[in-house]
Amino acid sequence: xxxxxxxxxxxxxxxxxxxxxxxxxxxxxxxxxxxxxxxxxxxxxxxxxxxxxxxxxxxxxxxxxxxxxxxxxxxxxxxxxxxxxxxxxxxxxxxxxxxxxxxx
Amino acid sequence: xxxxxxxxxxxxxxxxxxxxxxxxxxxxxxxxxxxxxxxxxxxxxxxxxxxxxxxxxxxxxxxxxxxxxxxxxxxxxxxxxxxxxxxxxxxxxxxxxxxxxxxxxxxxxxxxxx
Numbered sequence: 001x002x003x004x005x006x007x008x009x010x011x012x013x014x015x016x017x018x019x020x021x022x023x024x025x026x027x028x029x030x031x032x033x034x035x036x037x038x039x040x041x042x043x044x045x046x047x048x049x050x051x052x053x054x055x056x057x058x059x060x061x062x063x064x065x066x067x068x069x070x071x072x073x074x075x076x077x078x079x080x081x082x083x084x085x086x087x088x089x090x091x092x093x094x095x096x097x098x099x100x101x102x103x104x
Numbered sequence: 105x106x107x108x109x110x111x112x113x114x115x116x117x118x119x120x121x122x123x124x125x126x127x128x129x130x131x132x133x134x135x136x137x138x139x140x141x142x143x144x145x146x147x148x149x150x151x152x153x154x155x156x157x158x159x160x161x162x163x164x165x166x167x168x169x170x171x172x173x174x175x176x177x178x179x180x181x182x183x184x185x186x187x188x189x190x191x192x193x194x195x196x197x198x199x200x201x202x203x204x205x206x207x208x209x210x211x212x213x214x215x216x217x218x
Contacts, residue, residue: 034197037156052192069195072186079183080166083195 038086044097047090059095066091158209161202176206 039046048055051065069087073079162168165179180203187196 031193033200034194036154036201037160038198046194049194050192052194065192068190069187069192072189072191073183073195075166078179079186080164080179082160082163082166083183083198087195 042086042089042093044093047093050087050090051094053094055094057094062091062094156198156201156205158205161205161209164198164202165206173210176203 034049044055048057051062051069053061053065057065066087070084073083073087075081075084162171165176165183167176167179180199183199184196184203187199
């Protein structure tokens with residue numbers, strides 16, 4: 001009878017721990033903001049982050065993302081010229097490397 | 105007799121191939137030392153660990169030194185909202201960090217004056 005009770009206790013403990021683990025994994029994630037300022041020399045990674053695309057995205061996706069992000073940050077509509085310049089630089093960087101597609 | 109010629113050709117061919125591969129590999133190593141993921145990681149460590157400067161924060165929000173705090177907050181909210189809808193999370197982060205930087209600078213200024 002004792003072994004039966006211990007088995008039952010272990011099963012309950014297991015069930016409880018699995019439930020706790022599931023709710024821990026499913027907790028709502030609050031995304032942390034990226035720290036610091038812009039990089040002094042823009043990299044492809046930063047350019048992709050600015051436009052919200054993958055580094056390997058194709059031309060049309062990059063252009064579409066550029067238009068969308070630019071509409072949110074256009075200087076004529078209250079955006080800053082600095083951010084607009086960064087967005088344009090990001091687009092040029094990604095387009096230059098996607099169109100060229102050199103092996104080296 | 106033909107077998108010897110073929111054997112020689114094969115040996116010569118593989119020699120040429122080996123040389124070509126080793127050269128290409130060396131070139132790839134040299135390229136990788138200049139750019140590539142490892143280099144970028146090193147650069148990122150040294151560069152983006154720098155905190156945002158007040159000057160950059162002002163440029164991001166599009167204000168100057170004489171702008172009031174309310175004006176700055178208005179610009180921040182406007183930019184933050186617009187980027188939350190159709191911008192990127194990265195840009196949102198920079199706008200957030202700009203506001204935090206300017207608020208900290210404002211607080212430091214107030215503490216110095218009092």
